[in-house]
Ligand SMILES: Nc1ncnc2c1ncn2[C@@H]1O[C@H](COP(=O)(O)OP(=O)(O)O)[C@@H](O)[C@H]1O
């Protein structure tokens with residue numbers, strides 16, 4: 493069972509434009525679609541599409557359209573009722589796949605609601621193989637929320653501690669990695685994840701904030717997988733189990749304590765990249781659950797990502813829609 497946790501879910505509206513986005517002009521949409529989204533929610537949707545057991549933990553009122561969408565798609569979920577509506581995120585897609593996303597901040601949750609959300613997760617995470625903590629945090633959440641939740645999951649789980657994956661950005665991402673609790677808190681439990689899934693922008697952000705590597709921009713990391721692997725290796729040396737760094741159309745690198753690999757997929761006709769990163773993470777977890785070696789988990793991650801990019805809106809692929817045999821794996825120097 494893979495449990496996903498999305499503190500800030502969204503109704504994803506994808507607006508397809510007839511041509512390039514024209515700032516300051518009126519443009520007519522070609523089509524509009526909407527789906528329940530948010531990073532953990534998308535991971536659960538992708539796992540359900542491939543027949544895996546998952547549950548999405550999230551806040552949301554019973555009549556919220558995000559929950560209605562999950563019911564419609566038969567995605568199992570456990571929701572903490574809240575009064576405020578969840579957010580709507582808009583993605584503008586251009587022919588050729590260029591995607592512009594506008595993400596709302598999300599509802600304000602009280603401290604009591606934040607605590608109740610953690611309790612709901614702890615309850616649902618019992619016996620899970622993985623817990624995926626994903627996405628931005630709604631306004632008012634402490635930046636170190638993921639590190640706190642990670643420690644509490646590890647403390648409460650006894651022998652059956654789930655592996656923990658984090659996919660976030662900004663302050664929550666930096667705090668998840670900069671956690672200094674190893675051996676210094678009374679319980680001595682690390683708040684760092686077993687797997688981190690940054691994209692190039694997030695890896696650059698992390699490297700700059702933590703002083704892990706010579707500062708590189710997202711564009712530089714996408715163009716230079718060796719540099720991306722170097723930045724990811726610094727994150728692994730800091731105590732994170734493994735880093736799956738996705739590099740858009742350039743594929744992805746995986747760095748663990750034992751090695752580093754690059755995976756590339758032949759070019760696809762990109763339609764919408766919304767949910768591509770979440771699909772990559774789902775592909776990795778799917779292969780990991782089948783006992784695949786690290787390089788083959790990476791292979792499935794990139795196969796899932798490429799398939800997601802070729803599908804409209806935030807549609808997530810099922811494993812049979814992916815082409816892992818088309819993925820090329822190259823071993824990289826780790827240090
Ligand atoms: N334009 C694209 N063409 C082909 N594959 C893509 C494209 N964009 C994304 N992907 C696939 O999706 C994965 C995740 O995309 P990326 O943009 O790095 O993550 P995120 O969606 O988290 O920003 C990539 O590793 C790649 O496999």
Ligand SMILES: O=P(O)(O)OC[C@H]1O[C@](O)(COP(=O)(O)O)[C@@H](O)[C@@H]1O
Pocket residue numbers: 500502504528529530531532534581595626627628629661765766767768769770771806
């Ligand atoms: O929580 P954030 O960072 O605002 O991101 C939420 C958005 O990201 C998505 O999960 C898509 O993520 P990816 O494109 O990175 O896979 C959308 O469903 C959602 O609207």
